[in-house]
Amino acid sequence: MNQEAKISMLQNLYIALIADAVRNYSRTGVMQEVARLKYAEQMSQGPDMAKRMQISSPRQAFEKIAGVVECAKWKIVEEANGFVATAESCKLAPLCKYLKTESPCAMYCLNPLKGIIKGLEPQAEFLVEKTMWDSDHCRVRVMMP
Numbered sequence: 001m002n003q004e005a006k007i008s009m010l011q012n013l014y015i016a017l018i019a020d021a022v023r024n025y026s027r028t029g030v031m032q033e034v035a036r037l038k039y040a041e042q043m044s045q046g047p048d049m050a051k052r053m054q055i056s057s058p059r060q061a062f063e064k065i066a067g068v069v070e071c072a073k074w075k076i077v078e079e080a081n082g083f084v085a086t087a088e089s090c091k092l093a094p095l096c097k098y099l100k101t102e103s104p105c106a107m108y109c110l111n112p113l114k115g116i117i118k119g120l121e122p123q124a125e126f127l128v129e130k131t132m133w134d135s136d137h138c139r140v141r142v143m144m145p
Contacts (some may be wrong), residue, residue, distance in 0.1 A: 012091070018108050026101040035107045042111045043099050046119025049112070058084060058117040058124060058142050064086040065113065072109060072138060082124070082143040092124045103133040110140065116141060 001008075002005045002096040025031040031129050062074040072087035096104045106128075113128040130139045 008070075014069065015071055015091045015095065018092060019099055020099070022096050022101045022104045022108070023099045029090045036111040038113050040105050042115035043118060044115075045116070046115030048119075050116045050119050051142045053116070055120070056118055058121055058144070061113050061120075062115040062140075072132075079141075084140065085140045087132070087138040088136070090138065097133075103131065103140070105133050107145060109138075112135065113140070121145070 022031070025034050039141045050056070050061070053064055055064055059076055062076060066072060066074045066087075071092050072090040074087050077084045077086070089108075092104050092108060096102075110128055110131070117124050117126055121144060125143040126140075127141040127143070128139075129141055130137060132138045
């Protein structure tokens with residue numbers, strides 16, 4: 001197996017493991033509590049996560065994570081006071097829908113991004129306008145001070 005195939009397999013296994021965790025959290029009724037606890041962690045660990053991943057700008061958060069995990073493929077459109085990130089494909093949300101779980105979007109995608117961005121720019125606004133859980137695409141507006 002070549003290197004590219006191995007990486008793709010690892011990415012897909014990672015997504016499947018996340019979906020399995022969401023399924024178990026949903027089945028046992030603890031999803032909301034786990035999401036609440038993880039949110040606090042994700043917000044407090046944002047600066048460290050940015051440093052570990054060598055992310056130096058809010059835009060890079062979307063680009064680097066998408067490049068490593070290849071779950072959602074984000075397109076960035078610059079605006080005067082920030083940018084809009086849109087994804088029209090995602091591997092996790094459809095798999096979780098198939099497994100009849102609760103939405104994984106905030107806990108496993110959006111909140112980690114928000115934590116990194118707020119870690120870099122504490123005054124930035126991170127506005128989730130749509131997710132693939134409820135729509136055919138995901139859209140996040142990041143407004144800078």
